[in-house]
Amino acid sequence: MAGRSDSDSRKLLRRLRETLAAPGGGQDRLDDITTHIADSMGTEVCSVYLFRDTDTLELCATEGLKSQSVHKTRLRLGEGLVGRVAKSGRSINTANAPAEPGFRYMPETGEEVFPSFLGVPIQRVGEKLGVLVVQSRVAEPFTEDDIYGLEVVAMVLAEMAELGAFLDQGSDAPQMQHRFAQIFRGASGQEGAAEGRVWLHEPRVVITNPVGDDPQKERARLNDAVAMLRSNVDAMLAASDAAGKEYTEVMEAYRLFAHSRSWLRRMEEDIDLGLSAEAAVEKEQSLARSRLESAADPYLRDRLHDLDDLSNRLLRILTGQGKDTGAEMPENPILVARNIGPAELLDYGRKLKGVVLEEGSVGSHATVVARSLAIPLVIHAARITSEALNGDPILVDGDMGTVHLRPEETIAAAFRDKVAMQAEAQKRYAGLRDLPAASLCGETVQLYMNAGLMADLPSLQNSGAEGVGLFRTELQFLTRTHVPRRRELAQLYSHVLDSALGRPVMFRTLDIGSDKVLPYMKPQDEPNPAMGWRAIRVGLDKTGVLKMQLQALIRAAVGRPLYVMFPFVAEMSEFEDAYRILMESVAREQRLGHGMPTDLRVGAMIETPSMAYAPKRFFEMCDFISIGGNDLKQFFFAADRENERVRRRYDTLSAPYLTFLELILARCAEAEVPVSFCGEDAGRPIEAVTFAALGFRRLSMRPASIGPVKHLIRRVNLQALRAQIDDARDRGISNLRPVITDWLARQ
Template structure:
């Protein structure tokens, strides 16, 4: 960069820093800033547009445009040149703004005499805050040095916004950031309702010194911190001991980013223009995000997480702001995070009242742990990280996927009423705990619970469950950095059986792949992992792990019945192969002199339509079959259950799906093999009684659903409901929900 430009940039940044330190309101600061920038750039106009809401930009300050247009001129995201800059996150530089596609003339501003336009996004690590614009009456394009210098200014403005420099008051038109109520609509990860205070999993690093006084000193600080980061990364990756293959290549890429000279050079150039080391890191992080988020290559977009992680580590080294900031966790904490792993969530344990994630999925590890802890979880809550502050009051409605941040009193009152009704219902269900789920005609349905952690098992007695219909063994693999030892697994499985007090526990063998990737497992670059190398396919290809797990189960069951079921079986040969492997391990353990289970039952999870059409011999070979409703439904309807756009389009009570379930029940009855339904739908009372009417005599669900399901079963005649189902199908109804719900209402 030319020395003159460096000097001009530093002078402007010093003036901005003085403005930040001076007393006054947010509007006063913005007015001074637009004046300083226009003066420094030699332009007639400088304007700052800030987001009023996620879709609306508002002119909040200007030097050169008509003053009366401030807080009156608004643009939708993507509207006009300013809206385009905000939407794309990229600068726009033109000598003839009116000739640009999408130009919008705003007569109230008086900008028609300024054809030159340079607009840059004001953004901070992916969070869009507004747009900075300079305009000139001279028709010219701004130089690369001018663009780069203004990018540095926009970065400082973003940091000033984070520090609260532009907060409004009730007397001016400025936005009241982090003060007003916000409703965020996400997706349901785990049902339930919770009220509490925000606890940020990764508190945002606050850069309190965006402007650097001494460039040489800032470069020394940056280089020392980068050296420390590289040492930390090298040590971390050496300790990971990933061996060769794709995993090692991914980690080497991570190491390469940390050692990148161009990454360091770009941050040093930003320091030369007047930024502090911290602000230079955030500037590079923000611009890298903007580049990678728009990349067509999914591999490049995935690298965004690596760069974010490295930048955040570097910022924490520079500022000393680690995760442990000294802040005390509030009472009734609601965890707010971009995403979180199962081990980290387990560390918080039952202290949490709820969890809200910007990312996540219904089948993620975090969702499974949240269900085990019986806490509400909302996923895909966009902007929650940027909107929430530690300690903010928050309401989490896991039933609808809605989050209320800093709620108004009327919203809080309605939410309290809902929680009171739910508590009253749970009290009512508690009285049914020791009663059977028997309908009016005397048909009894066995209600089992799903589990995967020791934290689940206290619910076995409290919920009234008659056993564990699904114990997810993969969670013990997912929460560790290395493959668990056989002895550790045997001890864990024995503890599970001890805690069940003689009630049956169906252990599902390792179900990994798809969205469940082990941290020490070679990642598979599959275009559709849900239909790829997963579950029993992995077990039969990597027999060492499956053998070890089967041996651990056999040793844990000493003198007790052992129930083993294999996941994602798609054809009879897979079940025969897995069954043979289990028998071989039983014979081996017996030869070694180990005590044997008193009985062993081997089953399969029916999760693909293909298995419903398997030869009759398959059904006769199984000791029991569990219909995995979540996967079966997604493959039946070709609708990815992680895709919010399609997963809710298809109803479980669709006649075609009900007819498939009916066929499965009839085939199992013909082979005299017990069949259960396991999945989210089993815990929904309307769906549950429909399954029971079809002939499922065992349902497996989360513990909290057992009371509501039992309550409804005891109030109806399943035979009468079966008549409604048959009549609806015979009459050509494509969906049975209306007929079923109307019949239930009459009961």
Template structure:
């Protein structure tokens, strides 16, 4: 009986393969498929529902229901039994469909005489494509064999959909997959606008032949692929075992357990016996596992989805030979599209990229930091972009609004090009201000610095008109390596940074890791709130060897030149005192060793916690300079995680309470005669920068592209007059100053 079932299934899949290979339109193929499935399974009805859009299913073909209902009957996701199958990714098998919860009667189809219902999802690795349904006049539940066979057929339909077998034309109602314009609203991680072509970081594996002609040969291919996969995983575990990281080993052992799973292999073997090719069997089980785990309530089980996905993708690349290097040629204006990406991988692409679009990511992620350094727009949380985009697709990235236009209509592209042209024209205007001071009409001068973290940033120093580097992020050199950099490597790098600065000051921030910045070779900390956990100076004071090594490298790099060092995330005066003491000890040690010394040394702190605004006066007197870390300070002041898109935009920098705290910091620094600067995203936003300058913060550090717009605005107004407006509004108890500032600016901007 089993042999007959296998034979019938293979015959049906062989017919589907022939339909795929034959000439004809998408509708013709769908009609033939429904006829063949109904005939093979002995049912009176077979119907295929495909998604018109992410929320709407449409009856696209049927054998047995009324032909007039095709492309007319539509269901919302979750509506009726078909909608439930699509939403949950789980089959429904019932002998009495009208009695099922949520049943929707559709009289135009004539289905009331077919009570037996079996519906299975058509899905491909988490991508919902539609629903395959068979119905019968006999009031019965379908057998497990029939269910399993229909799931195999649905898998082949999913692959046929990916291969474009059912793409529509202008003359029918089928969806134009991968052809129609699509707008995706994500979130801004780096401003800017770019037009180009899609370059997928990891191109999707395409299964050209989902049907296997020879089950024995396909089984052999599967077993050979599994052996190669297990060998690779075993090597990974052995390499990690040599390091001896217990927690990391536990994760990899779970990974190896999946790779050696007998039940996983058995299910794929059964799929091949029913007629699937080896790679189609792998993807069928990957899709089924995804559907099960995405519905799991246990976060641990949902996390295992990534392990299963990665294993399946590795096995698929082994079977298809489609590795990372697919042979495709990168387009002239590449926009990188990926689910997520690490800093080292992004740096390998370098300035060839015009922009980056990620499905995941965060505003403080490694990728965002590198994108800012490369001055390219970055949009994150672009849902389904890796599913929808194909290599070479036209794409527009609006980093200012967090919007992506994939395969845009010409009218949208023309408007977007106008925006890019206007931005370029504005930058040309700002270039003429490069050598001019940022001095307001009142005579107050503001010193504008740039943020940096890579050697690639330094050419922007002269072109932007920056007076120096207000923040050099030293952690990027640690993040892009698989091991701790050597002292000599760091010293050589820091020396090159100062060489390229050509005498302009560079403020080196010591290692700021932890929170969202975890080193590849550092054991991850299981912390409920990492942004407020073991990070930055807390790591440096606990791991003093690394802090001492970095300080030594900075001292040796700055021979005969001034050295500016600032310690991040100081929350208590004792932390600054201890870090300062370590720096002084290393200076004395270097001097005893006979090494040449810096010509001068200035030591400061990043004020990123509200607690430090209330530090004893002694703290401010000890500092040679103080730099407000605006991004962290704002998130802690408002208790709003800047990685959480639901709350990070909820609180305004021009809130009266936040400005009152900044005014207090300005007064305390002035009382101690210590220079104060502001570093963060707000320093590069013209209205916010103008407000900060009017409050009395006369040093601002920002990305290079922001210096021109900020300087342009400062030179058009009287900062003293704006300060009066701000103080009056604060004294009057206004909760937010954005309106009075913008209204004053509209009246007084020259």
């Protein structure tokens, strides 16, 4: 569109809109579109490539190339110039296409006589839909105006694809979204299975008017909406003063985006070329995401979320499509979202049957909340928010980390059989609630539950747990926009102890950092946060928060025993410092004349290999020790548990890891200090009986795991299993899982 007026650009976009409204099939529309674009730009070739599946692009329409290549020419993502545009999300402009790196010659198209090539991505807010290409016989690059104009056209095509304009029923047509069965393979955040209907946390904004007829009117609409957005952000900033300096600094950065003149100017230029205000916002959002997602700087990547949120807010102002769309939550809702905070997830509560996230992590606070609510969770389900619509049938397999959207009936029937079998097993486990976890050889294992919310505590009675082996105190900090007050925490901890009905509750002090960042705490942008400033390291650097929490615990436990556990201790001096602060807090409460706990037990979590070799005095100082298996395993194997490529390569039932656990057991036995194993592995029956065979007599797990673990322990001779483990290690077997599972199967 070089050298052409804005009115010519708008004429083309109007023709595209008319094509959208015209009767006929999707192929007819695509053919008309390529003809219109080639004619308007004065090029010999215009082609549209769309994704046939997530990795394959297909030539779906062309003006200028050989017609027999349509629906026959295909490229893998990243293959050829078209594949490079699709993979990178960036335009390629060249006067000599065959000389470009990665060029792929496709003789069936007849494109060899068109050396000039311009390809732009067809994408919608990070969702890759295809590539729009123009080519010319004249060997010269296209102009900046050409590139910009074609990006505007690609934006309109993306909206047309979203509205189903290119959907055909023929078997040769690519399957468009929102219509067909889809499988998403993510990762398990919480085990379990659920069937229900999609409920989108943030419903998609549907743009029905991508083309604007009156640029002045669209500019006015955009400016009014931006003014309202800025006002809302300024109000949020004013309210953030009470949340502390660090949160205010985050909001200030957010405000800079909202008041960016360059952002507004680019959107106004898009409107001048013929886009509506909504389409202009979404075009800039899509281009920014494609650039920032590949940015090496973690700060720039984090800003992507700010820009996304601002753009979504602006779109909702323009369209009136707020979160409250008037749609009613379906029965058996399955929440689908890119990500979600713990407070927002708690607002939904137990009405949810499951959760599916595009992002998330196995240790995030949203995952912890899902476990507390005992609902299946799948994370890393890429692109599901782009594909799912409110009310779509959906199956969530938290055990396998798999999601079936709009499943076929055969899949749904098999899934229901699995759910029925699990329900039947739970009925059997309920009958064991009041029985001890006693093995056939007479050994008894105490089974404790992990908790972090008041909603967890009814499970203490229902599951048959003998106490709370881990109470995560950080959730009360994560679900607030400001630091909780000491009085609030004391009331909460007192309520927890009341609900425990005399059973022991091990309170772990604040474990923040890594993947648990407080909303009012400035992110540290650490390259490896799991090994960074977190847990007890934060508490010892910010002693005011640690002291406040310890004082709240002491006041809550008046007249009752109190168990306090310090997390992520990596050397003895850290435990000594934390222990000293606790004792100072006790002395302070006594001086103030406050009541005291009847007993005070102080423990530590062993989550770093270094503490297995700590001085004997460390073990003698502890009244109890809990092995934090989730962190300990990732550090032992040097395998980040958030990295799916490595975390599953290393097995809990490997001989070196079990031998290392035995070393910790021996150190604890030498100091006569009780030790428990706490973490995901403690709740897996095969791992649990293995730990019991090694000598663990206390395991702490999520409430739903207590029944299955108790069921297996009661059917196993732990001494015989230990003999099998020792024999396998003597024979030099590295991974003991096959040995253990085969032996259990024979029993």
